[in-house]
Amino acid sequence: MDRREFVKGTAWMGAAAFAVGCTTERGLGLSRVGKMSTFAVKPFEKLRIGVVGLGRGYAGVCGFDMIPGCEVTAICDLNAARIKKSLDHIEKSNRPKPAVYTGGPEEWKRLCDDPNVDLVYNATPWQLHAPVALYAMQHAGKHVVTEVPSALTVDHCWELVETAEKYGLHCMQLENCCYGENEMLILNLCRKGMLGELVHAEGAYIHDLRTYNWGKWNDKGSNPSVDPETGYPAYWNYWRLRHNAVHKGNQYPTHGLGPICWYMDINRGDRFDYLVSLESNQLNFEAFAKARFATDGWQANQKVQMGDMNTTLIKTKRGRSILIQHDVSSPRPYSRLNSITGTKGAVLDFPLRIVWEDKPGAGAHAFFDKDKLAEVCEKYKHPLWRQAGDIAKRTGGHGGMDFLMLLRLAYCLQNGLPLDQSVYDLASWCCLCELTEKSVRNRSCSVDIPDFTRGGWETAKPIDNITVDLEKMGGKA
Ligand SMILES: NC(=O)c1ccc[n+]([C@@H]2O[C@H](COP(=O)([O-])OP(=O)(O)OC[C@H]3O[C@@H](n4cnc5c(N)ncnc54)[C@H](O)[C@@H]3O)[C@@H](O)[C@H]2O)c1
Numbered sequence: 001m002d003r004r005e006f007v008k009g010t011a012w013m014g015a016a017a018f019a020v021g022c023t024t025e026r027g028l029g030l031s032r033v034g035k036m037s038t039f040a041v042k043p044f045e046k047l048r049i050g051v052v053g054l055g056r057g058y059a060g061v062c063g064f065d066m067i068p069g070c071e072v073t074a075i076c077d078l079n080a081a082r083i084k085k086s087l088d089h090i091e092k093s094n095r096p097k098p099a100v101y102t103g104g105p106e107e108w109k110r111l112c113d114d115p116n117v118d119l120v121y122n123a124t125p126w127q128l129h130a131p132v133a134l135y136a137m138q139h140a141g142k143h144v145v146t147e148v149p150s151a152l153t154v155d156h157c158w159e160l161v162e163t164a165e166k167y168g169l170h171c172m173q174l175e176n177c178c179y180g181e182n183e184m185l186i187l188n189l190c191r192k193g194m195l196g197e198l199v200h201a202e203g204a205y206i207h208d209l210r211t212y213n214w215g216k217w218n219d220k221g222s223n224p225s226v227d228p229e230t231g232y233p234a235y236w237n238y239w240r241l242r243h244n245a246v247h248k249g250n251q252y253p254t255h256g257l258g259p260i261c262w263y264m265d266i267n268r269g270d271r272f273d274y275l276v277s278l279e280s281n282q283l284n285f286e287a288f289a290k291a292r293f294a295t296d297g298w299q300a301n302q303k304v305q306m307g308d309m310n311t312t313l314i315k316t317k318r319g320r321s322i323l324i325q326h327d328v329s330s331p332r333p334y335s336r337l338n339s340i341t342g343t344k345g346a347v348l349d350f351p352l353r354i355v356w357e358d359k360p361g362a363g364a365h366a367f368f369d370k371d372k373l374a375e376v377c378e379k380y381k382h383p384l385w386r387q388a389g390d391i392a393k394r395t396g397g398h399g400g401m402d403f404l405m406l407l408r409l410a411y412c413l414q415n416g417l418p419l420d421q422s423v424y425d426l427a428s429w430c431c432l433c434e435l436t437e438k439s440v441r442n443r444s445c446s447v448d449i450p451d452f453t454r455g456g457w458e459t460a461k462p463i464d465n466i467t468v469d470l471e472k473m474g475g476k477a
Pocket residue numbers: 052053054055056057076077078079082104105106107108123124125126128147148149174175176234235236237398
C-alpha cells in the first residue's frame with residue numbers, strides 16, 4: 001500500500017465517522033424501558049457458534065472448543081492462513097469441521113444466514129463491528145456478541161439497542177477485562193461493602209501498540225516486514241491506524257471502564273450523566289514512524305490526529321466520578337489503572353494494592369503488607385475464580401479472563417439466564433468513542449451521555465451471582 005491509498009482510506013473513514021453534532025436522545029418508549037437488562041432466551045441444549053474475524057477470533061475458536069455443549073459450526077475470514085489455522089485446531093481437537101466462508105468482504109453475511117449458527121461471534125476490525133451485529137440481528141435473526149468497542153458512534157449505539165429490543169435478541173459486548181482475577185476480586189470487595197460507599201474510580205487502556213499500528217520494520221528500516229503467517233504488515237489493512245489517524249478522544253474506552261461499571265452498578269442503580277475529555281498533543285505516534293521507517297515512505301509522512309494521552313472524566317447521576325485514560329503510543333508499561341475509592345478504603349491495581357480503615361476515621365495511610373494482601377485476596381477471591389480459575393489460567397488468554405468470559409457466556413445461554421453485559425452496557429460504554437471526541441474538539445466542553453435504558457437504570461438490579469455449575473456443564477454433549 002502506498003501513501004495515496006492509505007490517505008484515501010482514512011479520508012473515507014473520517015467523513016463517515018465524525019460529526020460534531022450527535023444524537024443524545026432517542027427512542028419514544030416503543031418498547032418497555034430497560035427490558036434488556038434482564039432479557040433471557042430459551043436454554044440452548046447445544047450452542048452453535050459462527051466466528052467472523054480469525055485474528056482475535058481464533059481465541060474464540062479455541063475457547064469454545066473446550067466448553068462442553070458448544071460447537072464452532074462456521075468460520076469466516078478473508079485470510080487463507082487464518083482459516084487454515086482455525087481448521088487445523090478444530091481437526092486436532094476431533095471436533096466436526098465447520099462451514100467456511102471466505103473469498104469476499106461480505107462473506108460474513110452468509111455466515112450470519114447459515115441455519116447452523118445460533119450465535120455470531122464478531123471479532124472483526126472496529127469498523128465492521130456494528131454492521132455485522134446489525135445484519136446478524138435484523139436479517140438473520142441471530143444473537144450476536146462483538147469485540148470491543150462494539151460501536152464507534154452514538155447512532156450505532158442506539159441502533160444496536162433498538163434492534164436488540166425490537167427483535168428480542170442478545171447483543172453483548174465481549175469485555176473480557178470484567179472477568180480479570182483482580183477485577184472480580186474488587187467486584188467482590190465492593191459487593192461485600194469492604195470499601196464502603198463508592199466515590200471515585202480510575203480505569204485506562206495504556207498499551208504501547210505502535211508496532212501494531214504501523215507495522216513491523218525490516219532491518220533496512222524501509223518497508224515494513226510482513227507477518228509470516230498472514231502476509232499482513234500490521235493489523236489487517238492498518239485498520240487501527242486508519243481510525244486513530246483521523247480521530248481524537250478515547251476510541252478504546254471499555255477495558256478500563258467495563259469493570260468499573262460493574263463495581264458502581266452503572267445502568268443498574270446508577271448511570272453516566274456527563275463527561276469532559278481532554279487530550280495531550282501527539283508526538284509519539286509520528287516520532288515512532290519517523291524513527292523506524294524510510295524518510296520518503298508514507299509512514300514517516302503520515303499525520304495522526306489522535307493525541308498520545310486522552311483523559312476523560314465522567315460524572316454519574318449518584319454523584320460519583322470516574323477517570324478513564326487512553327494511550328497506545330507512548331513508551332511506558334501496560335496499565336488499566338483499575339482503581340476504586342470508597343468511604344472505608346481503596347484498591348489500586350497495576351500492581352494490586354488494597355487498604356481499608358480498621359474503624360471509621362482511623363485513616364488508611366499505608367496499603368496492606370504482603371501477607372495481609374495475600375490473606376485478603378484468598379478470602380475475597382470471586383466465586384467464579386474459585387470455581388474455574390485454575391482451568392482458566394491453564395487455558396491462558398490474558399491470564400484466564402478470556403476463558404471465563406466465554407465459559408460464563410455459554411453457561412448463561414445454556415441455562416436461559418440473562419447475559420452479564422446487556423446491550424445497554426454496550427451502548428453506554430461505547431458511546432464514549434464519539435462523545436469524548438466531541439468534547440476534545442470543543443475545548444473539553446461537557447457532553448451529556450444518553451440514558452440508553454430510558455429510565456430502566458433506576459430499577460434494574462445490580463448483576464450478581466456470576467458463577468457457573470461446572471458439573472452441570474460437563475454433562476453436556
Ligand atoms: N478483548 C481483547 O482483549 C482484544 C484483544 C485483541 C483484539 N481485540 C479486538 O478484536 C478485534 C480484531 O482485532 P485483531 O487483533 O484480531 O485484528 P487483526 O487485524 O489481526 O484481525 C482482523 C481479522 O479480520 C479479518 N477481516 C477483515 N475484514 C474482514 C471481512 N470483511 N470479512 C471477514 N474477515 C475480515 C482479517 O483478515 C483479519 O484476519 C478488534 O476489535 C480488536 O479491538 C480485543
